[in-house]
Every structure is written in C-alpha cells, then in structure tokens.
Amino acid sequence: MDKTGTxxxxxxxxxxxxxxxxxxxxxxxGLHKGTMNLINLDKRLELTQxxxxxxxxxxxxxxxxxxxxITLRALGVETTLAGKIGSDEYGAIYRERLxxxxxxxxxxxSENVTGSSIILITPDSERTMNTYLGANRDFNSDxxxxxxxxxxxxxxxTGYMWDTENQKQAIKKALKIAKANGxxxxxxxxxxxxxxxxxxxxLELIKESCDVVFANKEExxxxxxxxxPYECCKTMGKLCETAIVKNGKKGSFISxxxxxxxxxxxxxxxxxxxxxxxxxxxxxFLYGLCNGMDVEKSGTIASLLAGQIIKxxxxxxxxxxxxxxxxMIAQA
Numbered sequence: 001m002d003k004t005g006t007x008x009x010x011x012x013x014x015x016x017x018x019x020x021x022x023x024x025x026x027x028x029x030g031l032h033k034g035t036m037n038l039i040n041l042d043k044r045l046e047l048t049q050x051x052x053x054x055x056x057x058x059x060x061x062x063x064x065x066x067x068x069x070i071t072l073r074a075l076g077v078e079t080t081l082a083g084k085i086g087s088d089e090y091g092a093i094y095r096e097r098l099x100x101x102x103x104x105x106x107x108x109x110s111e112n113v114t115g116s117s118i119i120l121i122t123p124d125s126e127r128t129m130n131t132y133l134g135a136n137r138d139f140n141s142d143x144x145x146x147x148x149x150x151x152x153x154x155x156x157x158t159g160y161m162w163d164t165e166n167q168k169q170a171i172k173k174a175l176k177i178a179k180a181n182g183x184x185x186x187x188x189x190x191x192x193x194x195x196x197x198x199x200x201x202x203l204e205l206i207k208e209s210c211d212v213v214f215a216n217k218e219e220x221x222x223x224x225x226x227x228x229p230y231e232c233c234k235t236m237g238k239l240c241e242t243a244i245v246k247n248g249k250k251g252s253f254i255s256x257x258x259x260x261x262x263x264x265x266x267x268x269x270x271x272x273x274x275x276x277x278x279x280x281x282x283x284x285f286l287y288g289l290c291n292g293m294d295v296e297k298s299g300t301i302a303s304l305l306a307g308q309i310i311k312x313x314x315x316x317x318x319x320x321x322x323x324x325x326x327x328m329i330a331q332a
Contacts, residue, residue, distance in 0.1 A: 005153035005290030006078040008183075010144070010174060011065025012136040012160055013083040013098075013107060014115045015090045019057040021120045025050075026128060033122060036129045044132040047118045059090075060316065061097045062117055063136075064158045064190050067279035067315045068286070071305070073103045074322050075283070075329075077290045080104040080148055084139040090114035091135070108143040110135035125313070127275070133163075140166035141173040149174050150181035154212075154286060157187060159194035159219075162201065175209045184289075188214040188282050195222040207239040212289070214282050216246045229253055234260060242295055244302075246281060252303060256295040263299040267307025276315020281306040287329075300332050 026033055029050065039047070051057055061070060066081055073079045081103050085091035091114040098105055115134040119127050139161075149155055155178045161167045178185050187210045189195060195202060202223065206213050213236060215223065220232035229247040236243035237255025246252045251265040271277075284305035288298025308325060309317065317325065 004077055006080075006151070007069065007072055007154045007156055007186075007286055007290065008080045008082070008106075008148050008152035009065045009069040009156045010082045010139070010161065010171060011069070011158060012063045012115055012133060013061065013066050013081065013085055013094055014063040014117045014131065014133075014136070015094045016060045016062035016117050016119060017051065017057050017090075018060070018119045018121060019051050019054050021054065021122060023122055026120065026122065029120075031120070031128050031130070033128055034126045037131065039130045039132050041113070041132065041134075043130065044113070044116065044118070044134075047130055051118070059093050059097065060314070061094055061101065062315065063115070064160060064188065064279050065156060066098075067276045068156060068188070068283045069103055070098075070101055070316055071280055071283035072287055072290070073101060074317060074319060075287050075326065077287055078104070080106050080152065082106040082108070082139075082143065082145070082148070084108045084110045084135045084143060086110055086112055086114040086135045088113055090116055106145055106148055108139065110138040112138055127273070127313075137164045137167070139170055141170045144170050144174050144177070146177050149177040149183060152178075152183050153290065154184045154186050156282070156286065158190035159188070159198070159202065160190055162194060162198045179209065184211040185209055186212040186214075186282070186286060188278065189216075189219045189223070190214075190278065192216075192218045192222055195219050199223065203239070206236065210240045212242045212244070212285070213240050214244045214246070214278065214285070216278060217248060220245045230260070244285065244299070246278065246306075252281070252299060254295050254299045261296045261299060263296070263303050265307065266300075266303045267310055271310035273313045274310050275313075277306045277310050279315060280309040297332070301329050304328055304332055
C-alpha cells in the first residue's frame with residue numbers, strides 16, 4: 001500500500017474539562033444553561049475552584065483544529081499538532097493525552113495558563129461551555145517549526161487563528177513555508193463571527209494561499225452575501241482548487257477545479273450533539289485525500305464521519321469505535 005499523506009496542524013489546544021452539575025449550581029455560578037461563554041481569567045479561577053467540590057471531572061484534548069488532527073490520527077494518518085499551552089496541570093494533562101493518542105507533539109509553552117473549555121453538564125444532558133483561551137493567544141511565528149511544515153503533505157488551520165496578530169503572523173509564516181515546499185494548504189473557516197470580523201482578509205487568504213477550504217452554509221453566506229449554498233460553493237470554487245460548503249441536514253457541496261459535486265448527508269435526523277461535526281467532516285475529507293482518493297469519495301467519507309459524530313456526546317470518537325468506522329469507510 002502506498003504511504004498515506006501527513007498532516008501538520010496549527011490550532012488552539014483547549015483542555016476540555018467535563019463536570020456534572022445541578023441546575024442550582026448553574027444559578028449559583030450565574031451561568032445560563034446551554035450557552036457557550038468566552039470567559040475571563042477571574043471566571044476561570046472561580047470555575048476551577050468550584051470543580052474541586054465536585055465528582056472527579058473528565059479531561060480530553062479539545063479545540064477545533066486539534067479535533068481534526070486527533071481524528072485523522074485515530075484513522076491512521078500521521079499528524080502533528082502545533083499550538084501553545086501553559087506549564088501547568090492542564091497543560092501537562094493535554095500533552096500526556098495527545099501523546100497517548102499518537103499525535104506528534106509540537107506544542108510550545110507559555111507563561112500564561114493553558115486554554116480550557118469547562119463544560120458543565122446538567123441532568124438533562126445540556127452542555128454549558130465556558131472557554132478561556134489563555135496560552136493559545138501567545139502562539140507566535142517563533143513557535144512554527146519550519147521542517148515540520150515543509151515535510152508535511154497538508155497544513156491545516158482554522159479561522160480562529162486570526163483573533164490575535166501574533167497568531168495570524170505565525171500562520172502567514174507557515175503558509176510561506178508550505179508554498180515554498182509544496183505542502184498543500186487546508187483552511188477551515190470554522191466560525192461565522194470570524195468571517196464577520198475578517199471578511200476581506202479571508203477572501204484574500206483563500207484566493208492567494210489555499211488549496212482546500214471548508215465553510216458551513218452560515219460562514220459561506222456571510223462570506224459571499226448569498227443564502228444559496230450551491231452558489232456560494234461555485235463562487236468559492238473560483239478562488240481555490242477545492243471549495244466545500246456544508247449544508248447541514250441537506251449534505252454538502254464540493255467544487256473541485258470548477259466541477260461541483262453534491263454529497264448526500266449521512267446521519268440521524270435529530271443529532272445528539274453537533275459539537276465537532278465540522279471538525280470531523282474536515283478530518284474525513286483530509287483522510288480521503290491523504291489516502292489518494294478523489295474529492296467525491298473524500299466528501300462521502302467526510303459526510304459519513306460527521307453523521308457518526310453527531311450520534312454521540314463529544315467531538316471525538318472513542319478509540320474502540322475506530323475499527324467499525326474504518327469498515328464503514330471501506331464500504332462507502
């Protein structure tokens with residue numbers, strides 16, 4: 001069998017801390033159930049203190065790009081993750097888990113605390129998420145290891161990296177290295193709010209640098225001022241070689257060298273949890289490309305994996321689920 005491709009990702013490593021709480025706990029903490037909150041350091045300290053009074057929380061490696069990189073590795077693709085963590089307990093847990101998952105560790109260390117997403121789950125299974133970016137915001141161009149980018153087949157990153165100037169400069173450095181060494185560039189827009197903030201920068205980035213671009217219908221709508229996902233895919237396909245617009249329950253569109261493919265959705269009518277569905281779709285698509293498949297087959301695998309991840313709680317598959325997924329991919 002031919003060697004599969006390799007993927008290098010730069011992302012925001014967030015340790016997911018999952019804790020069971022009561023509705024009264026949320027009220028005491030002043031949190032609205034089911035919301036996603038970007039919190040400050042004081043709130044993070046309050047929540048970490050609160051967690052100590054609870055049953056042992058569970059920890060996992062999170063973050064949008066890390067989810068994609070970890071899923072790719074579980075499927076057998078060699079991956080490397082770059083980002084920044086703190087020299088604290090959460091950072092040590094993140095590094096330990098990442099290594100156990102087989103992902104090559106390219107994480108730099110900051111004096112800031114490790115980024116975290118503290119996820120409070122009430123008895124009705126509602127998730128209230130509290131994210132503190134911490135050390136992630138300190139990642140800079142000195143943290144990019146040139147040889148890692150140059151030797152990878154794909155460089156993957158997300159729109160979240162545009163939120164600090166130093167992270168953006170780090171991505172620009174990696175893009176330059178990738179282009180000079182024939183590393184294909186994969187960009188997941190990942191956040192509709194980021195499109196609103198960096199609309200023109202993203203358009204230029206897609207046109208000048210990207211080979212593969214992922215957007216959901218909302219991100220594409222804001223980017224191209226058009227409610228029709230097919231038309232958005234067609235427009236984006238004029239800017240880069242492979243453009244993907246995910247259309248929720250209606251599947252996805254892929255434009256490749258001007259040809260548009262419609263990929264049917266695969267998954268339940270009513271999802272259990274959509275967290276990480278887009279990250280998993282990106283992993284499925286890159287898995288196909290790394291294994292020499294065409295874009296239509298890669299899109300089918302992406303749809304299949306996204307359909308499986310929304311049947312469960314959490315953004316990554318349990319390792320015991322992987323053999324079954326590989327069998328499904330083989331039959332796809």
